[in-house]
Amino acid sequence: MNLSRRENLTGRVFLLVLVVVTLLPFVSMLSAALQPRGTVPSGLAWPSDPQWGNFADAFTVANMGALLRSSLLIVAGVVPVSVLIATMAGFGLGQLRVPGGRIVFALLLLGLTLPFEAVVTPLYYQMQDLGLLNTRWAIILPLIGLYMPFAVFWMRAHFSNVPVELSEAARVDGSSTWQLFWRVQVPLARPAIASLTILMFLWTWNQFLLAIVLVDDPAKRTMAGALGAFQGQWGTDLVLLCAGSLLILTPTLIVFLIFQRQFIKALIQGSLKG
Amino acid sequence: MTSALGSVPTGQGGTAPSPDRPTRPSPARAHRRRWARAGGTGWLFVLPAVLMYAVFVLRPLALTIQYSFYNWNGIGVARWAGLDNYLTVFTDSDLLKIIGNALVLIVFFSFVPVALGLLVASLVRRITTGVFGTVVRTVLFLPQVIPLVAAGIAWSWLLSSNGLVNQVLRAVGLGGVARAWLGDFDTALPAVGVIGAWVLLGLCTILLVTGMSKIDPALYEAARLDGAGPVREFFAVTLPSLRQEIGVCLTVTIIAALASFDIVYISTSGGPGLQTTVPGLEIYRLAFSQRQVGLASALAVVLMLLVVLCVLPIQRLTRGDKS
Numbered sequence: 027m028n029l030s031r032r033e034n035l036t037g038r039v040f041l042l043v044l045v046v047v048t049l050l051p052f053v054s055m056l057s058a059a060l061q062p063r064g065t066v067p068s069g070l071a072w073p074s075d076p077q078w079g080n081f082a083d084a085f086t087v088a089n090m091g092a093l094l095r096s097s098l099l100i101v102a103g104v105v106p107v108s109v110l111i112a113t114m115a116g117f118g119l120g121q122l123r124v125p126g127g128r129i130v131f132a133l134l135l136l137g138l139t140l141p142f143e144a145v146v147t148p149l150y151y152q153m154q155d156l157g158l159l160n161t162r163w164a165i166i167l168p169l170i171g172l173y174m175p176f177a178v179f180w181m182r183a184h185f186s187n188v189p190v191e192l193s194e195a196a197r198v199d200g201s202s203t204w205q206l207f208w209r210v211q212v213p214l215a216r217p218a219i220a221s222l223t224i225l226m227f228l229w230t231w232n233q234f235l236l237a238i239v240l241v242d243d244p245a246k247r248t249m250a251g252a253l254g255a256f257q258g259q260w261g262t263d264l265v266l267l268c269a270g271s272l273l274i275l276t277p278t279l280i281v282f283l284i285f286q287r288q289f290i291k292a293l294i295q296g297s298l299k300g
Numbered sequence: 301m302t303s304a305l306g307s308v309p310t311g312q313g314g315t316a317p318s319p320d321r322p323t324r325p326s327p328a329r330a331h332r333r334r335w336a337r338a339g340g341t342g343w344l345f346v347l348p349a350v351l352m353y354a355v356f357v358l359r360p361l362a363l364t365i366q367y368s369f370y371n372w373n374g375i376g377v378a379r380w381a382g383l384d385n386y387l388t389v390f391t392d393s394d395l396l397k398i399i400g401n402a403l404v405l406i407v408f409f410s411f412v413p414v415a416l417g418l419l420v421a422s423l424v425r426r427i428t429t430g431v432f433g434t435v436v437r438t439v440l441f442l443p444q445v446i447p448l449v450a451a452g453i454a455w456s457w458l459l460s461s462n463g464l465v466n467q468v469l470r471a472v473g474l475g476g477v478a479r480a481w482l483g484d485f486d487t488a489l490p491a492v493g494v495i496g497a498w499v500l501l502g503l504c505t506i507l508l509v510t511g512m513s514k515i516d517p518a519l520y521e522a523a524r525l526d527g528a529g530p531v532r533e534f535f536a537v538t539l540p541s542l543r544q545e546i547g548v549c550l551t552v553t554i555i556a557a558l559a560s561f562d563i564v565y566i567s568t569s570g571g572p573g574l575q576t577t578v579p580g581l582e583i584y585r586l587a588f589s590q591r592q593v594g595l596a597s598a599l600a601v602v603l604m605l606l607v608v609l610c611v612l613p614i615q616r617l618t619r620g621d622k623s
Contacts, residue, residue: 037423038432044420048502051454052442053463067436069467111348113447114597118345130350137357139607141559144600147587148363149356151374171356174349203341232447234562235445236550241590251449257453264457275450282445284333286438288520293444294510297552 032095052272059084059269067264077265084269088243089143090257094277096162097249103166105226113219115174116181117207121193131182137175145172153240164240165248169230177222180296184218185211206261221292223286231278249274366596374593379401385598394574394600396457399606401489402578406610408493409557414549417504418499422538423529425512440502448499452566455495456482459567482568488575495563500556504549511545512538547618554610558603579603610621 050297058067060076084090119127145168153164160290166203188211196206212219230248237251244255253274260267339560368385372378386440389395404460423435458464459481466478481491515537523533539546561580565571570585579599 037313037343037425040420040423041432041436044501045436048439048442048498051458051498053452053457055454056328060424068462070464075333087336094377110400114345115349122342122344122345127346130346133350133358134353137353139555139611140361141359141555141580141600141603141607143559143583144364144604145357145360147583147593147600148367150588151363152356152360154427160496163399167352168356171352171464174353174357178349203345207345228445232449234447234449234565236585239584244338248546252450253447253453253564257594259424267453268457271450271453274334277445278445278447279442283438286441289445290437290441290506293441293503297324297507 055268055272056266059272060067060266063265065265071080078267080269081273084266084273086272087260087266088252090268090273092245092272093247093249093252094232095279096246096252100162100165100169100225100248101230103162104169104173104230106221107220108170108177108226111170112174112177112222113181113212113215114207115178116183116185117211119178120182120185121188121190121211123204131178134175134178137172138179140172140175143171145250146235146239149236159240160246162178162241163247168236168240169233173226173229176296177226180222181215181218184215188198188214220288221295224289225296227281228278228289248256249277311366321619364597364600367487367593368601370594372593373591375591377601378594381594385594386602388595389598389602397574398577398579398582399602401556401574401576402560402603404489404497404608405493405557405560405578406554408490409560410550410553411494411496413500413504413553414508414546416501417508417549418542418546420505421512422534422555423507425509437506440505442502444501444503448562449566451495451499452563456497456567459491459494482576483572485572488568488572492498492564492567492576495567496560499563500553504553507545507549508542511542515541543618547614550618554614558607558610579606587608 053274054070057070057072059080060073060078062075062077063074063080073259084297085250118124119131122166149168150159153159158164158167192210194215196210201209232250233248234250234254237247238254241251244252247255253271255268257267260270367378369381369383370378371381371384372492389399460466461478461480465481469475469478479487481487519537519541520533523537528536559580560578561584564576564578564581565584568576570581580603583596583600583603586592586599
């Protein structure tokens, strides 16, 4: 008892240290963001007169309204379609077990560890040929394709564990495969679909490489891509840069805090499966 | 990849594994007939995903491989180069250094978070419930949720000459070591590594804690009765039971190290000199600034193979005795 109590205390102290280290970069950024404009911040120091107005300045300068809209448009283009076609494919491979499905699955596995850098150059020329360079489609379409290995893998794992007897029962009732999918299988797959949606949202919002390669105009990029441009432009104005960065990461933080339970579950399962 | 593969039934023809299957074979056969009819429809479900994957991943992938055998500036006529680009990748001292940088980053992105994560997780395996547990989980996941770009900006400021790190060093009388950590030839790469470790430590810790909560407490009881101390207990019980989780952590973090781009691009742009340039960044530069598409593609192929070479053995080792 004594021993385990001491262990408990050590554990708590360790965790506390870890939590502080994790939070420090955010706190130090906040302390810099609140210094008066035009000063050079030094270390972590709470300003005597916090300049909350810096955030309003950064909002205007970074054109946050347009950035939010752009990121939302990209998410709206990527996530629903990815989730839908991955769920359908997962159903086809995991439940219907279509002939030749194993070959398709093996091809998808090939893409599971693929670094985006490996395809970004040809994607640039492909988008140029399609006339889509510098439009949001140049980010949306490739992302859908690039998410397929993980997303299909994820949904297939779910559908493989649904007993086939369930589909048979629906068959006997005379429903078509399409009805079976929408009325029986999709409602049952809701938890798996929810986790997948969360992950896709996060990955899209934070996508950087495709955004900076395929789209020049920061106002047509994802949040992360726009932040890159913001740093390039305001890198020397540390106060504004920190305020802008905090603003840009706030939306993910808010979404994370609202859905944290599902988020953590999705991320854990996501890495265990991916 | 795929600890889950082990748990996914791979039986053919839709025969779900069911213990009483042999006693009633007829439904299985009838069902097989019915599904055969559905084969065509089934493909309609799979097709959209396969199409998007083929057009936006497989085609570019094939093109990367094709480009890697040519000299091409992205605009003019491409000239057949054979294996020249690969020869350059493996002999050019700069490119070798760049690949070496990625391998060094593995130490910081993978080994440090997994080792520290194991230490922390074994200390806290009982403290994951309650309010404290929830707060800890939430905070540790923050770096995983924000864009890596933001992590890069935050740490650039923290590690700069006026940043918090130097402030602390000066406060404890170590002002002599203070420097612009990301700008110094000797410390830039480790400093980038620290950023990666910060991002990945939380994920590894939580994964390992989750894994530990699944270990049968009786194993610990038995170890205690045998007189094992916390250290022996760790090596005899905890470590072997976590093989799968450690494998997952290593896989995810090694891919993050080898394919790193965002953090490096933001915090150092690869400098000073080539001290922190990684393959991802060099591919981007070669292809879009220096217009050496062939060489960029050869490096991309090598990077891809490097990832597979590092990840496959881990999968083999850690999935071994579960199946």
